[in-house]
Amino acid sequence: MAADWIVFWVCAPISIGSAIAMLLQRNAVHAALFLIVNLFTVAVLYLVLGAPFLFAVQIIVYAGAIMVLFLFVIMLLGVDREERLVERLRGQRTAAILLGLGVVGEVVFAIRAGVGFSTRAPAGFGAANGGGNPQALGRLLFRAYFLPFEVTSILLMVAAVAAMVLARRRERPVASAERRAQEPIEPSEPSEPSEPREEEPVG
């Protein structure tokens, strides 16, 4: 019994089960925790498929950074509220599940037609991974995919700036505190009308 067979049959059911559990959780924090389990099992499947670098990146970036960001936002927005279970469109849930099952069936059929259920990976993956998987990936990234790699860095910078612009509050507490400190204290002066906190159009 090959080791990858055992690892696959341990990880794949956990992966699908945790994904379904994520869907069924009404509490957003529990959904996030199930998503972390799912991300870990997918990372292990990467390892089985001969991608140790992506395994590490998956755990660091997804299960680490992105999920911490998610949990931060969940805590920021309040964890106690739960979703209403009333359907806005009648029959939407049933239709979604039926269509989902249809999509799975269709894709499985396509996989059987296109790849075949007995196709095994060729043994020669070591040649592509010459000198180790991260080294080979780095060689590929910095030679063949150099331009996309640099564009990616611009994308990340734009995303960081966009997040700061979107999540900024209109009022500037530091600036107003400075102004108040510079002004002489005059109790008779009418206090400036409190502005609406959010004027920024959303989206």
Add this chain to the structure above:
Amino acid sequence: MRTPIAYFLVVSAALFTIGSVGVLVRRNALVIFMSVELQLNAVNLALVAFSRMHGSLDGQVLAFFSMVVAAAEVVVGLAIIVSVYRRRRSADVDDVNLLKW
């Protein structure tokens, strides 16, 4: 490797479908976002499986880029959700109907 590649592809298809059903069914914007992440992950799994099948690393490079794009997308999306929440006091997608005629 004894496991056929198609098995990984089936897992990937199942995860993708669960993610899309989540996007369709759930109301909480954060959970919808998590479902989108699930879909992206499923596609990454398919890419890595195809990379193994063809014996080249290009699929892994593509999965790597898709992870980076997913990270950027999460950052902007969560900022939008926080911004909507400040305005509407709710993270429910049904409450956001500003663009609906």
